[in-house]
Amino acid sequence: xxxxxxxxxxxxxxxxxxxxxxxxxxxxxxxxxxxxxxxxxxxxxxxxxxxxxxxxxxxxxxxxxxxxxxxxxxxxxxxxxxxxxxxxxxxxxxxxxxxxxxxxxxxxxxxxxxxxxxxxxxxxxxxxxxxxxxxxxxxxxxxxxxxxxxxxxxxxxxxxxxxxxxxxxxxxxxxxxxxxxxxxxxxxxx
Amino acid sequence: xxxxxxxxxxxxxxxxxxxxxxxxxxxxxxxxxxxxxxxxxxxxxxxxxxxxxxxxxxxxxxxxxxxxxxxxxxxxxxxxxxxxxxxxxxxxxxxxxxxxxxxxxxxxxxxxxxxxxxxxxxxxxxxxxxxxxxxxxxxxxxxxxxxxxxxxxxxxxxxxxxxxxxxxxxxxxxxxxxxxxxxxxxxxxxx
Numbered sequence: 313x314x315x316x317x318x319x320x321x322x323x324x325x326x327x328x329x330x331x332x333x334x335x336x337x338x339x340x341x342x343x344x345x346x347x348x349x350x351x352x353x354x355x356x357x358x359x360x361x362x363x364x365x366x367x368x369x370x371x372x373x374x375x376x377x378x379x380x381x382x383x384x385x386x387x388x389x390x391x392x393x394x395x396x397x398x399x400x401x402x403x404x405x406x407x408x409x410x411x412x413x414x415x416x417x418x419x420x421x422x423x424x425x426x427x428x429x430x431x432x433x434x435x436x437x438x439x440x441x442x443x444x445x446x447x448x449x450x451x452x453x454x455x456x457x458x459x460x461x462x463x464x465x466x467x468x469x470x471x472x473x474x475x476x477x478x479x480x481x482x483x484x485x486x487x488x489x490x491x492x493x494x495x496x497x498x499x500x501x502x
Numbered sequence: 503x504x505x506x507x508x509x510x511x512x513x514x515x516x517x518x519x520x521x522x523x524x525x526x527x528x529x530x531x532x533x534x535x536x537x538x539x540x541x542x543x544x545x546x547x548x549x550x551x552x553x554x555x556x557x558x559x560x561x562x563x564x565x566x567x568x569x570x571x572x573x574x575x576x577x578x579x580x581x582x583x584x585x586x587x588x589x590x591x592x593x594x595x596x597x598x599x600x601x602x603x604x605x606x607x608x609x610x611x612x613x614x615x616x617x618x619x620x621x622x623x624x625x626x627x628x629x630x631x632x633x634x635x636x637x638x639x640x641x642x643x644x645x646x647x648x649x650x651x652x653x654x655x656x657x658x659x660x661x662x663x664x665x666x667x668x669x670x671x672x673x674x675x676x677x678x679x680x681x682x683x684x685x686x687x688x689x690x691x692x693x
Contacts, residue, residue: 326565330669336566361611362603365620367526368596369566376600385601392597396589399565400573404585406559407577414555422679426558427551428650429675431638432657433561433668437531438631440662445625461625468629473636479539480525483626490622491615 314383315390321348322375322394336371350382371395460493511580512587519572519591530567532627535634537571547579562672568592
């Protein structure tokens with residue numbers, strides 16, 4: 313019974329969150345904290361923190377976390393399956409339509425207009441992350457600049473642009489470099 | 503031979519999505535940029551245009567962008583089985599990591615060394631995304647189509663300055679594309 317409830321709850325999260333993680337967050341909170349009391353609000357806040365610190369979509373992270381706590385590993389699998397089930401059906405249909413009608417003039421025209429918009433959306437997402445890196449979430453002013461973060465970003469950007477290194481390697485090196493600098497300077501992590 | 507190729511493709515698809523998903527911190531657009539590097543630049547499985555189309559589709563469908571994008575790539579490469587394999591590769595790493603972390607999450611979330619590494623990786627993620635965006639943006643500019651440039655500029659201002667919901671931006675851009683086809687006067691003149 314609890315497994316069915318988990319499945320149905322995350323099915324709703326998966327079905328109604330259009331536009332990724334930040335759209336899913338309030339839906340998850342509603343299901344998990346308010347409707348079913350599977351987590352307290354404090355636990356939910358922890359979950360959001362962890363989801364931001366670990367790889368993967370927040371809906372999957374939340375489903376695994378809540379499922380494990382409520383019904384063990386099987387709960388995690390059931391909840392995760394619920395959260396991806398609607399996407400599997402809807403997106404598979406879209407994939408079929410895309411493959412079949414990719415060459416259609418109307419669809420070509422629509423996609424042609426979507427592409428430049430998507431480039432901007434990705435750019436905005438990247439710039440938002442850069443903003444938190446350089447200003448550490450505080451107001452945008454020179455005194456608040458995290459210089460280590462800014463230098464790391466610039467170095468990584470130049471290496472990627474010119475040397476074309478593997479992005480995951482560059483990202484891991486950034487993490488290691490930040491840890492090394494922190495240890496040498498004995499600065500507390502902000 | 504054919505069957506071997508198919509098996510090889512599925513295995514490659516699984517390990518590619520597994521690898522990407524293990525390292526992509528942050529929202530759906532992060533994973534899309536890593537997919538672009540892997541599937542377009544490295545493996546040449548998709549064209550840049552196809553990757554952008556799939557990003558738009560993934561973004562406008564319900565569910566996590568990362569999962570949606572891997573379904574689309576999987577279907578495109580190897581049909582239903584490809585989609586299943588790609589999704590499995592995408593959801594396994596977060597599931598395993600979260601299962602372990604949920605056991606001792608307080609210690610993990612408050613560890614200063616973990617925080618430092620994650621902070622550094624964030625700088626790297628910003629660099630990866632903006633690097634990919636530079637390439638994509640250059641290609642849009644090279645096309646020298648006024649409409650594309652206008653859409654790119656308008657979409658950027660709408661999302662970054664005015665915080666307009668991404669769904670509306672995609673709907674508006676799609677609508678422009680439809681109007682271009684079904685308003686014969688304009689469409690005719692452009693050609």
